[in-house]
Amino acid sequence: MTNQTTPRFGGAIFFALIAGAAGADVDLEAGRTIFTETAQPACALCHALKDVGSEAKIGPNLDEFKPTLAKVRAAVTSGIGVMPAFSETLTKEEIETVSKYVAQVTGGSGNATGSETADAPVEPASAEESETPGNKILAQGDPAAGEKTFRKCKACHTVDEGGANRVGPNLYGIVGAPVAAVDGFRYSDALIEYGGDWTPDRLAAFLANPRKAVPGTKMSFAGLRKEQDQADVIAYLDSLRDTAKTN
Numbered sequence: 553m554t555n556q557t558t559p560r561f562g563g564a565i566f567f568a569l570i571a572g573a574a575g576a577d578v579d580l581e582a583g584r585t586i587f588t589e590t591a592q593p594a595c596a597l598c599h600a601l602k603d604v605g606s607e608a609k610i611g612p613n614l615d616e617f618k619p620t621l622a623k624v625r626a627a628v629t630s631g632i633g634v635m636p637a638f639s640e641t642l643t644k645e646e647i648e649t650v651s652k653y654v655a656q657v658t659g660g661s662g663n664a665t666g667s668e669t670a671d672a673p674v675e676p677a678s679a680e681e682s683e684t685p686g687n688k689i690l691a692q693g694d695p696a697a698g699e700k701t702f703r704k705c706k707a708c709h710t711v712d713e714g715g716a717n718r719v720g721p722n723l724y725g726i727v728g729a730p731v732a733a734v735d736g737f738r739y740s741d742a743l744i745e746y747g748g749d750w751t752p753d754r755l756a757a758f759l760a761n762p763r764k765a766v767p768g769t770k771m772s773f774a775g776l777r778k779e780q781d782q783a784d785v786i787a788y789l790d791s792l793r794d795t796a797k798t799n
Contacts, residue, residue, distance in 0.1 A: 583653020586646050591628075591638060593718055595650070597707035598635070603657040610707055610773060611635060618660035624651040635772075636719055686752035692780070693787025701781050702788055705773075711792055720771065726750050727790040742768030752790070756782045 587595045588604050595601075598610040619627070628647050631637035638647060654660070702711070708719035715722040721734035729750050732739040746766050748754065758765040759782045761775040776782050 578652045578656045579649055580653055580656065583650050583656075586642070586650040587653065590646060591642060591650065593636075593707060595654075598719075601654070601657070608707065609704065614654055614658050618658045619655060620660050621651055621655040623660075624654045689752040689756055689783045689786055690790060693783035693785075693790075695784070695788040695791040697780075698784035698786070698788025698791075701776070701785050705785075708773075711789065723789055724792055727752065727755065727786060740766075740768060740770040742766050743770075752786050755786050755789075759785060 584604055587601070588606075596604050596606040596608060598608050600607050600609065600613040600615065602615050625647060626632075627635060628642070628651055629637060629639045642650070705720075705723075710716055710718060710722045711724050712722075713724050715724060717734065717737045721737035721739075727750060731746050731748055731750055731754075732744045743766055754765075756779075759776045760779075762769050762771040762773060776785065
């Protein structure tokens with residue numbers, strides 16, 4: 553009896569030690585640094601995570617999502633949805649470190665649930681929100697209020713003339729500009745096929761619910777549900793274009 557049970561008992565201890573060592577191997581401080589600074593764009597700009605005080609709402613709330621190590625590693629390495637792949641900007645060691653960190657601090661290390669969160673359906677925008685005529689939108693919009701509302705968009709978009717593309721394209725001069733025409737940005741086939749110009753009414757429909765306005769778009773932002781917020785942001789973007797014309 554002793555000869556049969558002892559190896560099994562020893563094996564159990566061995567695997568327990570391995571599991572403990574894996575948990576202890578997480579460099580939390582290095583993971584935080586990669587999450588908030590090293591990764592570009594920084595993970596904290598898109599994801600809420602209590603451990604770093606982030607309340608961003610562009611991507612899934614990681615504390616609620618509780619992704620497993622494997623899910624974080626796959627998403628960071630290859631990208632998912634509009635989230636870019638970091639395989640060319642982060643080393644394998646950095647990807648592993650930040651993946652372990654997220655899984656550890658969210659409690660998702662051994663949790664395979666939550667896969668539905670990233671693809672949660674978006675409530676459709678009402679007809680009233682998406683069909684406001686262009687002139688009315690610009691007339692009712694407040695550029696100053698729009699600049700404040702646009703802060704949540706800055707994680708993915710720049711608005712200065714000649715600004716860099718990020719997760720999304722630079723939006724300088726976007727009002728009235730052709731759709732999918734910013735140099736150097738790789739658009740989805742859906743947006744390319746959408747075509748036309750970014751008139752205020754089309755921008756309003758897209759801002760209200762991107763995935764309803766352009767099915768297949770890579771933009772994962774849920775949308776601005778308030779008509780006034782849509783008008784304010786469009787007025788703000790239009791004011792940037794107007795400034796360029798008057799200078």
